[in-house]
Amino acid sequence: MDRTTSSPLVGHPTQQHVTSKLKRSPSPSLLRDNMDQPENTTTSPDKSTRSSFSSVREVDSDFAQSFTSTKVSSYSKLSEEVVDDLPSPPAMATQTQFIPPVTQPNSRLHGCWFPAVAADGFQGWKQIGVKGRQASKSYGDLQALKIVWSTPVTPIKKKDPERPSPGQSTIEKLPTEILGQIIDHLVLDVPPNGVSARNVDLMSLLLTSRTLHSATLNALYKNITIPHSRIFRKFLSHISQNQELGTIVRRLDFSHFNPTTLFSTASERATTRNLTPETLMQCLELTPFLREFLAQEYIEDELDAKVLRKLFFGLDRLQGIDFCGCSSGAFKNAFQSILLSDWPEALSISRLSLHKCITLPSSVFETLLPRLGNLTHLDLAGTRVTNAALQSIPHNAKITHLNLSKCKLLTADAVIDFLANHPAVKGLELLSLGVDARSHQLLDEDDLTKLIPILPQSLRSLSLKGSKMASSHINLLRPLTKHLEELALGRRLKISDIDRLFIPDEDESGDINEQLEWDPHSLKYLDLSDYTSAELDLITLFGRNTSIMKKFSAPLEVIEVTDDLYPRLAKSPVVKQLGWTVTENGSRAWLVRLHDPEDGPRDSGLRYWKMGASFWGMRKIPVACAEVGGMYGSYMFKRKL
Template sequence: MASPTTATGTSPSSNSKPILPRFTIPCGDHFHSRDSSPSSCDTPDGSRSSSRRRPSFGSIKEDADDDIAQSFVDTHHAPSPKEPCKPAHREMQPSPDFCCPCGGFLGWKQIRLGGKSLSRSYGDLRNIGNMQAKGWAWEDTETGRELMPPQAPAVVELSQPPPGTSALEKLPPEVLDQIISNLALDLPPNGYTPRNVDLISCLLTSHTLHAATLGVLYRNMTFPHSIIFSKALNHMSQYPALGTLVRRLDFSHFTSVGLGRTKQMNAEIQNLTSRTLLKCLDLLPNLKECLLQEHLEGDLSVEVIRKLFMGLPNLRAVDFCGCSTQAFSQVFTEALSAGPPFAHDTIPAPMFDQLLSRLINLTHLDLTHTQVNDSALAAIPETARISHLGLSRCTRLRSSALIEFLTTHPAVCDSLVYLNLLNDPTRFRLLEEEDVSALLPKLPSTLRSMNLGGAKVTSEHVSLLIPLTKHLHELGLSSAELSVKDVNSFFAKDENAAPSTLCYLDLAKVPQMTIGAIFNTSSCLLLSEQSYPLQVIEFSDKIITPLRERAKTQRVSVGWTVRDLGRRGWYVRDPASLPNEPLDDGYRYWKMGARWWGMRKIPMAVGDVGGIYGHYMFKK
């Protein structure tokens, strides 16, 4: 079984307990609920300055310091301890044009001449260095009188306000919470350096700031390795009230790589096991988001799964990214197939039918590479309002049933914002030519990102695609049978029609897209100013490799640069090539914190993309 993702709400039955609003299983899928509130975003790299940086397996994150889209930070250089630190360059400060004796001046006779004898008079010092003509800097050369040294400014002591009455402490709690949230770092720092030191300082400032900071510090808990998890669990066990503050449990960056341990050692240490994970969940009654992943699938027991789905009434999102082993599949199936609330005569037998039929408030559903079938999609309640739907590589779906679901089901027909139907046509093709013709005219205008990669898209569909380019920001057409003229029609200027809104276009494995065709400016509009706001074009490695070599030998920049990561490569427009256009940092509300283009994994929580989630979202 691959990874699904969804969001759920409460069961129609009055006696049943609420089920999570967002959910993800093995290959990077999630669930999301429309009533979930966005959490504060972190800094892009979540780290403080450190001389050592530890690379993490599969760790991907966005680079906020580069204005060019698709700027990735994959691994970090750790300087050798033997590398000397370069001293900071310090400029020589020019000597002042004027100086005067300080207030502690003891008199002319207290100054030594040549280090041996004391001066006998002011004249002795005046004669040193042949300074007769110029005089001293503090002496009036016209009158010969000594200038009085400036008086030291009077020190005015400001009265300190009584404890708890400062202007900062008098702010409303919600305003103070927003201010302190800017200091929080949810993403783990580089290496093992302390994180959130600014929040720790706020804890020690005053009683008012201590109370406000605790909520921010424990709201989103991120665990990069088991040691931090064990310390947090012990602390919350000692002070259970802290567990009520936790809203997100984030294991997206979790790894044991770099700790110098074997798998057997990790099992013996027992820092993070199914038992300790269940104990942690028992301490978090207000948990809303639980972000798990494949490195933890051995610690997900039946009890943990049932706790997530049936024991946490406020839970709105669950992510099981990359969990695809047979052991996980058995645990997951066992947990959701027996006992309440799923033991009901009217609920179908298959697991997805049982699960999806209970998600009455579903908003985000990622079932990428799973065995979901037609009946499971049809079982989604009509009360759901799905905005993000991922059905990539779902080989059990029939095209006719999928089109009927997308065009008629109340849960999706007027609410979709993100739709991913990517497939590898050499293995499985979900949509044939007639299926594409039936689907495109009925897609809602709310759609902002659509991936039809692998579908049988031909020149006959161009007239159906052009209206979509007036509101889509992302369009995936990999393996499409389109000509350069077809692609140009997306950016054709028409006074009677709205301009294209495409910022990202996937043309990987499109046969007629060659190096010669792309750079033929007289016949191809892709790299021209007319294609703006297009920022990112995804190509296959067959195109990216020569583009990279071309950039090395070409003296004059064409305004585009190559970016690649893992199996994927992009040709990215340099913002400097269009200085009169506003800078677009890639932020869109439906990306839930991500800024890169072409994401293939639906995020389940609002925040910066990193760790293994970034790997599945942009690298695979």
């Protein structure tokens, strides 16, 4: 949930005016999908579709890098208890038992209920109307009335002279911006778990007063998560009937979307036509103030040329777009077709992710990047971006997050020149230049010698994974470790070389000035996954003369290792003796320092530059402040690069 970027609605009716024009109670049913509950949700996807959804979410536990990974998005596991967000009626205090008559034991006509209390789901005989009147009262009612036949007269409550009149309470007088921030804290950005209902407090607030109703609608409709096509259909139906609701929407999030949740085959999904290019285009037309559009590979075929043209040219306030993993032929053709359009000189987009859009041609980047003068977040991992396209980024951009990992068309000289001389990257906070050394190399020893000294002090996360490093680079990296929190190292270093990042060198002459003037490092995460099980010297890493695993290497908390080391480390008693544990997710594994309660509360890992993620070692740059989950969680924390 993006609480930091919310702002009052500008250029459209106020929330009070919006509320007055809404039809009767449209909002609670947005989160309730009882009528659309699928008859069979256990069917497996057909062979023509992707084999798994691979939803990944961070887990709040005593140590970092602990995830839940499922084949189906947790937002899609709907049940009657989950989707009903309104509180259920109070249950009767006593259970019932039917006593059959002695003479006719098989009869359900004669006999009686004992005790005479309502059965499960039945709220008393008085609910049975006879010609519009209540015919009788049940035992439960009599018990509540202390065994009296007539309903007691409700005492007249005296009005408290200090009680404010309707609409004049203190909370209702707060400015809309502040009231919205308060209600945002009630929004649960967690998936339903089959037991607890979601956002019950918000449902109650809708019935409190007009002022709170208006502010609550803003909280409900500001960020819309679409886990499957029926939720999208219901949402589209609501904003079609009440177009004022569409003006509230700021984010459309398809990162949890799973097309196989409700339908087992692609033909069934095509027949329902819940989410199609036409309905998606209609949705974008009804959400004119959209700021963030989060897509992924499961809706790539719905992103046709008209939808892309609307996103880039028709939404003036759109700031963040994420096309993570979209690489189908239809998506590629749609993008190529809009290149022939008349593009404006500048676009409003400031955060763009084309992470793993591997099929897009270089012409897309050469057309798009020169028009992003507001750019702050750019993720081009695995794409065909060229040196010329990179240099074409406007100089007035202020890029803080840049991911160029596995961009095989970029050359080392061009990247170094861009980072050294382009004014748009002087305030970088996250930089990833990682590659898979088995298939590609971007930076060799000489390139790193030129690159490391020019990196800005604003940097908090740096990935040099896959580069060819030498022991001489440790002296160049040491100044960076005083402000870096994440560092991914390249190949060919020894454990003794890496250890020098955490302790000063011993002076042979006995001069201890360097040790006295030593500034402690700030590293929380160290990536050593470039080293295979045969290359990583575990004996030295866990040895007595190495400081990396010792307690005084704090604040170092997470060390990433190659996943083939996980079985060995999980069985090793030395890991636990040194105060560490091992965890893994997908194709990644980590050594995680165990938290000592005597050291105070554990660092949650939340940082402003992570935009909602808690754990360390993101492979993908987020474009919206939100909790990590769904396909984005898989790309961030489950895959190597």
